[in-house]
Amino acid sequence: MTDSLIAGRRRSAAGPAASIHTRRLPRQALRLLLGVSALGWLAGCTLVPGSHISQPSSSPWFNGEQRSDSERLPDIVRVREITPGLPVAAQQAPQPQLPPELERELTHYDYVVGPGDVLNITVWDHPELTIPAGSMRSPSEAGNWVHNDGTIFYPYVGSISVAGLRVTEIRDLITERISRYIENPQVDVSVAAFRSQRVYVSGSVREPGAYPVTNVPMRLLDAVNAAGGLDEYADWRQVILTRDGQDYILSLRAIYERGDARYNVLLRSGDVVHVGRGDDNKVFVLGEVERPNALVMGRNGLTLAEALAESGGINELQANASGVFVMRRAEDIEPSGERYIDLYQLNMKNAAALVLADEFVLSPRDIVYVTAAPVARWNRLISQLLPTVQGLYMGARTERELDR
Numbered sequence: 001m002t003d004s005l006i007a008g009r010r011r012s013a014a015g016p017a018a019s020i021h022t023r024r025l026p027r028q029a030l031r032l033l034l035g036v037s038a039l040g041w042l043a044g045c046t047l048v049p050g051s052h053i054s055q056p057s058s059s060p061w062f063n064g065e066q067r068s069d070s071e072r073l074p075d076i077v078r079v080r081e082i083t084p085g086l087p088v089a090a091q092q093a094p095q096p097q098l099p100p101e102l103e104r105e106l107t108h109y110d111y112v113v114g115p116g117d118v119l120n121i122t123v124w125d126h127p128e129l130t131i132p133a134g135s136m137r138s139p140s141e142a143g144n145w146v147h148n149d150g151t152i153f154y155p156y157v158g159s160i161s162v163a164g165l166r167v168t169e170i171r172d173l174i175t176e177r178i179s180r181y182i183e184n185p186q187v188d189v190s191v192a193a194f195r196s197q198r199v200y201v202s203g204s205v206r207e208p209g210a211y212p213v214t215n216v217p218m219r220l221l222d223a224v225n226a227a228g229g230l231d232e233y234a235d236w237r238q239v240i241l242t243r244d245g246q247d248y249i250l251s252l253r254a255i256y257e258r259g260d261a262r263y264n265v266l267l268r269s270g271d272v273v274h275v276g277r278g279d280d281n282k283v284f285v286l287g288e289v290e291r292p293n294a295l296v297m298g299r300n301g302l303t304l305a306e307a308l309a310e311s312g313g314i315n316e317l318q319a320n321a322s323g324v325f326v327m328r329r330a331e332d333i334e335p336s337g338e339r340y341i342d343l344y345q346l347n348m349k350n351a352a353a354l355v356l357a358d359e360f361v362l363s364p365r366d367i368v369y370v371t372a373a374p375v376a377r378w379n380r381l382i383s384q385l386l387p388t389v390q391g392l393y394m395g396a397r398t399e400r401e402l403d404r
Contacts, residue, residue, distance in 0.1 A: 078330070082304075082346040082356050099248050102241075102265045109266065110166045111215040114196030115150055118143040119162070121174065124186040129155055129178075143192040156181045167191060167215075191215060197269030201227040204234035204275045219264045220250060223273050235278035236299055241265070242272040253299070281364035285311040288319035288370045297364060304346065305357035307368050314348070314370050321348040323371035328363055 113119070120143045123129040144152045150163025157177045162170050171189040178185050197213035206228030211218075218226075220239070230236060236252035252275075254260040267273070281297045290312025295302060304326060308314065314321060323345070330340040346357055362368070 077341045077343055079343045079345065082326075082344050082353075082360055084356065098250070098262050098265075102248060109217045110168075111191065111194075111213070113146060113162050113165055113167065113170065113191065114269075115146050115148050115163055116195035117146045117191055118193035118195065119146065119152060119167075119170070120144075120190045120192040121154060122188040123178065123182070124188070126182065126185070146196070154178075199223050199267050199269070200272045202272065202274050204231050204277050205229065206231050213267070213269050218267045220252070220267065220273065221255060221264050223267055224252070224275070230275060233277045233279050234299070235276045235281055238276060240274045240276065241267075242274070243268065243270070283307050283362050283364070283366050283368060285368045286370075287368075288315040288372050289313065290315055297362070302362045303358050304360040304362060304368065305354055307362060308357065308370075311368075318372055319370045320373040324348050324357075325369045325371065326360070326362065327367040327369060329365070 121129075144154065146152055146162060149161075151159045151161050153159050154174060157174055160170075160173060160177070162173075165173070167189045171187050174189065175185055175187045178187065191214075194212040194214045198210040199213055199218060200210050201223050202208045205224060208227055211223060211226045220241070224230065230252075236256065239250045239252055241248040241250055250263045250265065251260075252263070254263045278299060279296050282294045283297060283302055284294050285307050286292045289308065293311060295307055295310050304324075308324075314324070324347075326344040326346075328342045328344070330342045344360070346353060346360070348354065348357070
């Protein structure tokens, strides 16, 4: 009885203090919220979730002021504003340059015979020396096959080496030797079957395979057309020609659109023509857009306006329209071995700037990033803090209910 009375007095004595303590908890939670919010406002770059790019006009990243290493943009980043005066060369992807050795082509082309070819040799007025094709035999079956050692056998002439010779040279050689037995022979030599030389076409063509080199010069377009032409996934801007272990980048687009015949190079035996897949050339649209995604550029390329439209446009409630950026890895290399990053900014506060966006041609692997507005970044921080504050408030309320 006495112990119960003592315990009750202790609770009554401690009750006011406990009630005051519990009533102060929500206020402390509010103070905590305000304190953390102020800290987040001052150090938003480290506390606000999500990525962000500061504006060139106000950010210390761009005006030379110093910040911590985690916040300072590397020196390899070069910022340029997308304006009507921006050079076209800075907007478009670098065009492949035709190597000089491919430009130095022979002005006179003539087929050279090799092992596996079939020759058709005719000596006029001497049918006994001409193997007739007949109705059941084609010229390739009735002709003289060039053996692996590069020789053929012909009556009165014997075995002669013809590999590496043109048909005119073979004709003169047979005429010279057979003239010992026939007065003023009239000899004609032609290739009945072209089997010794091949050009290989692979990649995004309809019928990849090996195609013979004939007495008609084969150029790049001839090989692609022989392979059935380009398929729907082909990248016609960069075609790789491999010759003697060396890779050369050619452009079918330059041939089709600009009529640049320099890229329609003359092919040789053993050349490999590879047409790459165009779906590997993507542009990445990230940030405050309706549908962040990766876009395939297609054969005709992609502009900044098209990329934004394909992504549903910018998020008008979250995006900072003055911060539309295009990030591109440049070809320049620093002495340290790092590549420069070109950062192009477009201010779309005025919707008329979309005309500039439609003129800005993207390059493969470009990153289009729409940064968030300051109020959107602030709301992100608040949304992260609210569960903590609500937890503190509910805990204090529960403790107050238990103490009653």
